[in-house]
Every structure is written in C-alpha cells, then in structure tokens.
Amino acid sequence: MTQKNNENSADTAFADKQSISAIKAHGEKIVYAVIAVLLIFFGWQYYQKNYAKVDTVAADMYTNIATTDEQLLQVAQEGDKTAKAELAGKQEALFADIDKLVLEHDKTAYAWQALMIKARRQVAVNDLPAAVTTLNQAVSVAQLVGDDGLLAMSKIRYGRAMLANNDVEGALSIANESLPEAFEASRQELLGDVYMAKNDSESAKKAYSTAWELMRERQENRAVLALKLQSLGVRAEPIKVLSAAPTAQNQTNQQ
Structure with a gap:
C-alpha cells in the first residue's frame, strides 16, 4: 500500500513538473490568450453599455422624425386650410429635431436618413441653396458612417442639387468622381445632365448612352433616361426586363 502511495506521489510530482515546464515554455502565450479573451469580453460589455445604447437612442429619434414627416405629408395632401397653415411651424420643429439627431449621432445611418428627409423637403419648396447645404452635410455623415453606398447616393443627390442650383462646375466635379x-x-x-447644362449635346449623348447600356446589363429600365436620349435624337433600344418567376399564389389567381 505504501509503495502504491509512493508511486502515486511520484506520478503527481512528475505531472506537476510537466505542467510547470509547459507553463514556462508557453506561459507568455497563455497570458496573451487570457488577456485577449478579457479584452473581447470587456470590449463587448463596453459596447453594450455605450454604443448599443447610442444606436437605440438614435433609432428612437429617427423614428419620431420619420413619423412626423409622414404626418406632415398627409396634412399637406389632405388637411384643411388651418392645418396647412400650421405646416411651416411644424416643419421648422422637424428640422430642429433632424439637426439635433445629426449633431448628437452623426456617425449613424439614422442621421443620414434624417438629412435625406430634410433635403427632400427643401427641394419640394424650391429652397435649393439649403438643399445643397444639407446634402453636402449628408456626404460628410456618410463618410463618418463608412458606407460606400450611402456615400455614393449622397454624392449623386448632392451633384443633382448643385446642378439645379446652377452650380454647373460643382456638379461636374461630383460627376467626374469615381463611384x-x-x-x-x-x-x-x-x-449627361451636366453636359446638357453646358450645351455640349454630343458629350451628353455619350454619357446618356453609356448609362443606358449599363442599365441594359442590369436589365433595368429608366424611363426618364430614355426620354433624355430621345430629346437628343437617339433612339433608346428597349430593355427587356426579366419578370420574376410567378409565385404559387399568382398561378392560382391566373387559373
């Protein structure tokens, strides 16, 4: 029995020596691994307590803005004279809410979406200088968000607003950027729109035709673009848009 206990003690001592040797050999890696796990854990905790909360606040602010925008659109279309007379004041309040969202949460897509609402409303009342300023701000926000799609949409709309505001060279600068x-x-x-504003119809034809062929590759139609080509004497060959496969419900209805 004593011999067996001695053997067990020897095995334990040997195992301990192996563990100590392993720690000595790989101790630094183990420490780094533990630190990495702790960093991930506490980093996630920090994100949840800070950025996740910020995103929620920004989302709530944008929801209120979008709801107000919808209400104002409905009043403009269906409201009585008294309700319509109050639109200006309500729109100012809406713009103030948008400015606050952008100021406090400019690195979120919610801020970008809110600026799109603001620009649309400014264009609707032909306040083009203000729309240009708003869309320039949207470009900056899209850059902060780090989304190439939002940035491209911002630049296209910014360029169109500048062109509508008679800033042809500014619009040309945007149109020449790589997207x-x-x-x-x-x-x-x-x-093409910029070249038309510069009375360069040949360059406009080339740009419009290039755009049309790109739309053809994607099998998408754009009626306004076809009209622009036709106004320059260019026949826009129809684009065959593939329709989606009929659903079971559609097939049932057809029968």
Whole structure:
C-alpha cells in the first residue's frame, strides 16, 4: 500500500513538473490568450453599455422624425386650410429635431436618413441653396458612417442639387468622381445632365448612352433616361426586363 502511495506521489510530482515546464515554455502565450479573451469580453460589455445604447437612442429619434414627416405629408395632401397653415411651424420643429439627431449621432445611418428627409423637403419648396447645404452635410455623415453606398447616393443627390442650383462646375466635379460600380449608371446620367447644362449635346449623348447600356446589363429600365436620349435624337433600344418567376399564389389567381 505504501509503495502504491509512493508511486502515486511520484506520478503527481512528475505531472506537476510537466505542467510547470509547459507553463514556462508557453506561459507568455497563455497570458496573451487570457488577456485577449478579457479584452473581447470587456470590449463587448463596453459596447453594450455605450454604443448599443447610442444606436437605440438614435433609432428612437429617427423614428419620431420619420413619423412626423409622414404626418406632415398627409396634412399637406389632405388637411384643411388651418392645418396647412400650421405646416411651416411644424416643419421648422422637424428640422430642429433632424439637426439635433445629426449633431448628437452623426456617425449613424439614422442621421443620414434624417438629412435625406430634410433635403427632400427643401427641394419640394424650391429652397435649393439649403438643399445643397444639407446634402453636402449628408456626404460628410456618410463618410463618418463608412458606407460606400450611402456615400455614393449622397454624392449623386448632392451633384443633382448643385446642378439645379446652377452650380454647373460643382456638379461636374461630383460627376467626374469615381463611384462604386452599382452607381455608375447614375453617375453617367448626372454627367449627361451636366453636359446638357453646358450645351455640349454630343458629350451628353455619350454619357446618356453609356448609362443606358449599363442599365441594359442590369436589365433595368429608366424611363426618364430614355426620354433624355430621345430629346437628343437617339433612339433608346428597349430593355427587356426579366419578370420574376410567378409565385404559387399568382398561378392560382391566373387559373
């Protein structure tokens, strides 16, 4: 029995020596691994307590803005004279809410969406200088968000607003920028619009035609672009848009 206990003690001592040797050999790696796990854990906790909360606040602010925007649109279309007379004051309050959201949460897509609402309303009342300023701000927010799609959309709309505000060279500068492939057709169309403003119909034809062919590759139609080509004497060959496969419900209805 004593011999067996001695053997167990020897085995334990040997195992301890192996563990100590392993720790000595790999101790630094183990420490780094533990630190990495702790950093991930506490980093996630910090995000949940701070940024996740910020996103929720920004989302709530944007929801209120979007709701107010919808209400104002409905009043403008269906409201009586008294309700419509109050629109100006309510729109000012809406713009104040948008400015607050952008000021406090400028690194969120919610701020960008709110600026799109503001710009749309400014264009609707032909306040083009204000719309240009708002869309320039949207470009900055999209850069902070780090989303190439939002940035491209912002630049296209910014360029169109500048062109509508008679800033042809500013619009040309935007139209000559490189954008993601998905926005190349829109960029070419904007470029064509700029050339039309510069009375360069040949360059406009080229840009519009390029945009049309890009739309053809995507099998998408754009009626306004076709009209622009036709106004320049160019026949826009129809684009065959593939329809989605009929659903079971549609097939049932057809029968």
